[in-house]
Amino acid sequence: MKSIISLFTGKWAGRSFLSPTVCILLALTIFPFFFSLWLTFSKVSFIGGVNIQFVGLRNWARLFEDERFYNAISNTLIIVFVAVSMEYLLGLGLAILLSNSKIKGRGFFRILYLTPMMLAPIAVGYMGRMMFNFNRGPVNHLLRQVGFPPVEWLTNTQTAIYSIIMMDIWQWTPLMFLILFAGLETIPSGFFEAARVDGASRWQLFRYIIFPLLIPASLAAILIRVLETFKVIDIIYIMTGGGPGISTETMTLFGYSLGLNAFDLVYGSTIAFSLFVIVLVVSIVLLLLTRRFQEQ
Amino acid sequence: MCKKEKYFRFRLCLLLLAAILFGLNSLMIPQASGQKRFDGIEITVFTQPPPFIAKPVQMFRADWEKKTGAKVKLITAPWAELYPKMISSFTMGAKKYDIIIFPAAWLADFAGNNFLVPLDDFIAKDKELAWNDILPVYRERICSYAGEIWAVPMDGDNHIFYYRKDALDNLEYQKKFKDKYGYALAPPKTWKQHREIAEFFNGWDWDGDGRLEYGVVEAMRKDDQAYWTFFSRAAAYVSIPGQPGGLFFDPNTMEPLINSPGHVKALEDWIKVKQFGVPGVVNMDSGEIRNVFTIGDASMAIDWGDIGVMADTSPESTIKGQCGYTIMPGTTRVWDYKKQTWAEFPNGNQAPYLAFGGWLAAIDAKSDHIEAAYDFISFLGKPENSYISVTTPETGFNPCRKMHFDRLAGWFGYGFVNPKDYLGAIEATIAHDNVQPDLRIPGTARYFEALDPQLAMALAGNKTAKEALDAVAKEWKRITEDIGKDAQLKAYRASLGLLIK
Structure with a gap:
């Protein structure tokens, strides 16, 4: 009895109290993670029950020979780079604009700009699909009204990916704005006053005060968006389904098609892990950059 | 004994009698409900x-529950989760679902592994189901695997060809068409004619609604x-009447035939006809094409029964009564x-294709309530209920029984x-005669998933x-090797009704 009580009072107390959480965490996250990793080196058959057979690097070799894999990486990187860059620039611009106390109705605009972020990505995907519809979409209707020919936004291999990027930018610029605006609010007003006394121009205020002091917030915002954009699937699934052809197929959509549509679990896991490795590398680089700037 | 006391005793006797009758009655009630066949049982249906x-x-579940005393629990999952959930329940022996309603293409995966209950004996004894009223292709081919019946068809699915009667029957257009192409304008008998009709009706306002229409x-x-549309086009190019197996694999060697000259020609034709399609057709799904056709933007379409239903019954349709129907075009050369x-x-070779094959109902072999589950399937699929299902909006069920075709009243009531x-x-x-299942x-899903992106790339002009x-x-080839070539060969031959070597 005494020994049981000592488990909850002595030096083991902390571990005892933590153990349920650790067990749940192991069961729900760590085990599936390593099981999926194991699947990437295996072959699964359902004949006569579930049979898992070790096959070495066969699934990985198949991945590196697969043209869809390289296409998916390329599309994912284009979306991440273009969308996140544009979201950052627009978010920064909006944050600086709305931090100006002379603008009337700032509070209203702040709430208005946040609205897209509150929508479900599926809804945004359907909006994009309707907006960019060739025959009946309002975007082409406007183009026709001003004398331009309609554009095959979603059905041309060259333009489809940029239509998706536009919807992503529309939805997620508000998040950038929110983080950067909060960052701007933390800069002491004395810095600006002192600079103005010294005769600094608006550009110099931005170049030497705002931008450097916003770098930690910027890197945090970029890191969050990069990680999220690597995993984007819903908007693309609804707007183009990865097409035309495979011109908008990203890593997540590629993994979804193989893993769930074709029920090729091992190859689906291999694709998922390859995305995990890419995201891990990018995250480490961004975190190192953040740390470096914070130290400075 | 005074009168009052007598009266009291009389009332007491009456009360006792009433209590006895009440007691007997309450004993009788469970006895009566016990006569219901499946009282207290709950079956789960997954779709x-x-x-x-x-x-x-x-x-139909309320009627069946009333009749049998059992309960029906409906569990559903989105399309993409159906197969994983079904197969994981079977392989783990989880008995999560007594009945599954699933696409015919998965029957081999389930029946081939004995995950389902063979239904031959049930069907033989079942008078209500009217098994022989079900069309032979569903009864003998779609629901059977390796000589046994594993499922009951709820829905019949196949591609048919749609055209605008106001376009193809127009005398002025018929004359212009004959002048240009040298033969009479009519629903196409070959894919070549189909392409020429598409070209003729592409890019001008032929129905006078002030908007452009397309081929x-x-x-x-x-x-x-998309792969089902492709096979509907390819079937006539590769299916010689009486020679089974030309559409997917060589039934003697299990070598893929998907890149045969016939298949290549079919895909080339499909790529060519794209230029006469509604703008953006290259990335349109089945839902979109149904809307586009029924609002009057195209002269021809390929689809399951859905366009036919929508054209005449949807409030958004602008072509009510103008939709024509026929079987798929064919070819004059077959590989x-x-x-x-x-x-x-x-004289042309036609080979209509049973794309998808329909939705089937089957029972988990490990179910604890096999009899009740079969009874519910039989109730759902019996002629009168099946007829109500195929003539009711939004059931997704299409005709699969002879009586569905014989009784027209329900179809007129539906709005046709x-x-x-x-x-x-x-x-x-x-x-x-040359219908292709x-x-x-x-692994059917894996084969189709491998085909799908390649078709998309070819249609988009990347390959x-x-x-x-x-x-x-x-x-x-890789998928076949992965699953096991010998096992796949046997399964393929079984699916074609050929002798298993």
Whole structure:
């Protein structure tokens, strides 16, 4: 009895109290993670029950020979780079604009700009699909009204990916704005006053005060968006389904098609892990950059 | 004993009698409900979310529950989760679902592993189901695997061909067409005629509604149902009457035939007709093509029964009564995979394709309530209920029984203008001598998933038809090796009704 009580009072107390959480965490996250990793080196058959057979690097070799894999990486990187860059620039611009106390109705605009972020990505995907519809979409209707020919936004291999990027930018610029605006609010007003006394121009205020002091917030915002954009699937699934052809197929959509549509679990896991490795590398680089700037 | 006391005793006797009668009555009630066959049993039915496919379960479960005393629990999951959930429940022996309602293409995966209950004995004893009223192609081919019956068809699915009667029957257009192409304008008998009609009706306002109309609309979008449209086009190019197996694999060697000259020609034709399609057709899914056709933007389309239903019954349709129906066009040359040459068919070769094959109901072999589950399937599929299902909006069920075609009243009630023509096209497809069933072997989803992106790339102009189909053949070989070539060969031959070597 005494020994049981000592488990909850002595030096083991902390571990005892933590153990349920650790067990749940192991069961729900760590085990599936390593099981999926194991699947990437295996072959699964359902004949006569579930049979898992070790096959070495066969699934990985198949991945590196697969043209869809390289296409998916390329599309994912284009979306991440273009969308996140544009979201950052627009978010920064909006944050600086709305931090100006002379603008009337700032509070209203702040709430208005946040609205897209509150929508479900599926809804945004359907909006994009309707907006960019060739025959009946309002975007082409406007183009026709001003004398331009309609554009095959979603059905041309060259333009489809940029239509998706536009919807992503529309939805997620508000998040950038929110983080950067909060960052701007933390800069002491004395810095600006002192600079103005010294005769600094608006550009110099931005170049030497705002931008450097916003770098930690910027890197945090970029890191969050990069990680999220690597995993984007819903908007693309609804707007183009990865097409035309495979011109908008990203890593997540590629993994979804193989893993769930074709029920090729091992190859689906291999694709998922390859995305995990890419995201891990990018995250480490961004975190190192953040740390470096914070130290400075 | 005074009068008052007598009266009191009399009332006491009456009270006792009433109590006895009440007691007996309460004893009788469970006895009566015990006479219901499946009192206290709950069966689970698993399929996709309502309305489509699940709606008939919702419509008929209350009647069945009243009749049998059992309860029906409906569990649903989105399309993409159906297969994983079904197969994981079977392989783990979880007994999560007593009845599954699933696409016919998965039957080989389930029946081939004995995950389902063979239904031959049940069906033989079942008078209510009227098994022989079900069309032979569903009864004998779609629901059977390796000589046994594993499921009951709830829905019949096949592609038919749609055209605008106001375009093709117009005398002025008929004259212009004949002047240009040298033959009479009519529903196309070959894919060549189809392309020329598409060209003729492409890009001008032929129905006078002030908007441009186009030649064709067909589902070409990746991750949708484009491969079924492709096989509907390819079937006539590779299926010689009486020679089974030309559409997917060589039934003697299990070598993929997907990159045969016939398949390549079919894909080249499909790529060519894209230029006469509604703008954006290359990325349209089945839902979109149905809307586009029924609002009057195209002269021809390929689809399951859905366009026919929407054209006459949807409030958004602008073509009510203007939709024509026929079987799929054919070809005058067919690739003979055995002789490795083109065979000539001057009068044309048609080979309608049972794309998808329909939704089937089957029972988990480990279910604790097999009898009750079968009884519910029989109730759902019996002629009168089945007829209500196929003539009710949003059930997703299409005709699969002889009586569905014989009784027209329900179809008129549904809103059809020319149900006889619509049903005639479906019947002609199903009953055709050279009708081609869908692929039904383990791993069907993997084979189709390998084909899908390659078709999409060819249609988008990223690859030639030959390059795309060669890549598919390579992948199909790998999948066959992965699952086991011998086992796949046996399964493929079984699915074609051929002798298993």
